[in-house]
Amino acid sequence: MIVLDKVDKVFPGTTIPAVNQVSFQVDEGNICVFVGPSGCGKTTILRMINRLVEPSGGDIYIKGKKVSDKGVNPDELRREIGYVIQQIGLMPHRTVEQNVSLVPYLLKWPEDKIKPRVKYLLEMVGLDPEEVSRKYPYQLSGGMMQRVGVARALAADPPIMLMDEPFGAVDPIVRGRLQEEFLRLQKEMKKTICFVTHDINEAIKMGDHIVIMNEGKLVQHGTPMEILSEPADGFVKDLVGTDREIKLLELTxxxxxxxxxxxxxxxxxxxxxxxxxxxxxxxxxxxxxxxxxxxxxxxxxxxxxxxxxxxxxxxxxxxxxxxx
Ligand SMILES: Nc1ncnc2c1ncn2[C@@H]1O[C@H](COP(=O)(O)OP(=O)(O)OP(=O)(O)O)[C@@H](O)[C@H]1O
Ligand SMILES: [Mg+2]
Incomplete structure (x- = not known):
């Protein structure tokens, strides 16, 4: 569904590649989680998939189509791909309803289709539309904002979702709840999802497939079980932690x-x-x-x-x- 083939990114004015010869594939309907320390290139990979960042080398394909082709319009591409950005990124002077309806509005959906869609999505992410629709982002808690961010990315029902630390800004208990709710939703939605986190436990819980990154390079990829049972090197072993036996018991x-x-x-x-x-x-x-x-x-x-x-x-x- 999504294929990266030897993708590089060297930002202008830098010499060390932010992303270095990265290749992997995300299968349709799967959640692929990217995990690794700060600065290892996770966000850059997501932003290359929807062409907010242009790769310096290599190819990216979505459904067999090379998205870096000149003929592909980046704006149209992005409307097919839901994107939950790292800092939530709700528009502060717009209400929750206006934030969530942004893409359907850009796609010129008829008004009478947009309103029910917003209501449906807010309910789906566990918010009360009556209560939050007219509120502004500053009137919400961190967890509520993240839910709105997820609802907004789902608004036009894109087949692909890029989610950059979507539950990063909340305490562990709320995060656990959001993770479970999202997995429940995904069972019905079956979206193809690229999910970024720097929390290995979140990766193990959410991922059908995990891609481990370090300093721009892909260190290992595989199912959570493969990563836990056969870490490729010391870096992965440290990342998964000393309690990988316990994680394996939870996972199996x-x-x-x-x-x-x-x-x-x-x-x-x-x-x-x-x-x-x-x-x-x-x-x-x-x-x-x-x-x-x-x-x-x-x-x-x-x-x-x-x-x-x-x-x-x-x-x-x-x-x-x-x-x-
Ligand atoms: N626009 C840019 N110009 C120059 N360098 C950049 C730019 N964006 C990112 N970088 C650099 O590329 C590297 C990878 O950044 P990226 O944001 O992809 O990391 P990340 O894995 O998402 O980190 P974090 O976990 O902190 O969000 C970093 O060294 C960063 O400084
Ligand atoms: Mg990032």
């Missing part, structure tokens, strides 16, 4: 390591120690501790499908700790 679904069997030990029935197939392996561990046992049963929506033992969990952890 029980159904991925369940031993499928009809033969559920009587102890599991007696102690009623069951978890769901969609629960993280972490839940299996918690249940073992709570019920003072070393085996749990696993159920899907309709039936019992197998067991997870303490040994199965140990194997999962050993898989990644072996190389430390």
């Amino acid at each position: 679904k029980s159904k991925e390591i369940v031993k499928r069997t009809d033969d559920i030990p009587s102890e599991v029935w007696e102690k009623d120690s069951f978890i769901l197939a969609i629960d993280p392996v972490q839940r299996a561990l918690e249940t073992m501790m709570k019920k003072d046992t070393n085996i749990v049963g696993v159920r899907d929506e309709t039936e019992t499908i197998g067991t997870i033992s303490w040994n199965d969990i140990k194997k999962l952890i050993n898989k990644i700790s072996g190389d430390q």
Whole structure:
């Protein structure tokens, strides 16, 4: 869906590339998260995708079309791509309603289509349209502003979203809630999303795919599981942290390591120690501790499908700790 092929960016007056030979692909309907320290080139990559910044070298394709082609009109391109900018960037002298309706307005949607769209979007991001539509950005909390920023980027229903630290300006609790709400929305929307953060935990939670950057270069890309279980080098290892075993337990679904069997030990029935197939392996561990046992049963929506033992969990952890 989005392809970068050996993309470079050297800003005028500088010698060190802000982005250096970066290649990757974002599949349709996926969230690709870019993570890395400040100044590593994350924002520059997003801005090259919608041509707010022109690459110095390499090619960028969207749906097979080279977007850096002379024939492509950058303004039209940008209207097809929702963009949540790093500093939220709401227009301070416009109301929430005017901010959210900006792109549909530019696209000359009829008035009677715009108003219901704004109402729908505000509700979708968890705001009360009655309460906030006529307010100005300064009258909102940081979390509310970020929701408005997301609603604005979604306004014209673009197939692609670029989101630059969209939940950066709020405390961890609100951030967690926004992340979950957004993932729930994404299940229905299935947008192709490039999402920037410098928080590896956010990357692991939000990403179908993670691209790790350092000093303009792509250091590693892969699924959260691949990044956690096989960090490419010391930089990635430090970035994912010393608690990657715990993250792996949170990330791995029980159904991925369940031993499928009809033969559920009587102890599991007696102690009623069951978890769901969609629960993280972490839940299996918690249940073992709570019920003072070393085996749990696993159920899907309709039936019992197998067991997870303490040994199965140990194997999962050993898989990644072996190389430390
Ligand atoms: N317009 C510009 N002119 C010159 N240098 C720039 C320009 N924009 C960005 N840079 C430089 O390019 C590098 C990458 O910047 P970028 O904004 O992409 O980083 P980032 O990964 O988004 O960082 P942060 O996490 O702090 O937002 C930095 O060294 C920055 O100083
Ligand atoms: Mg940035």
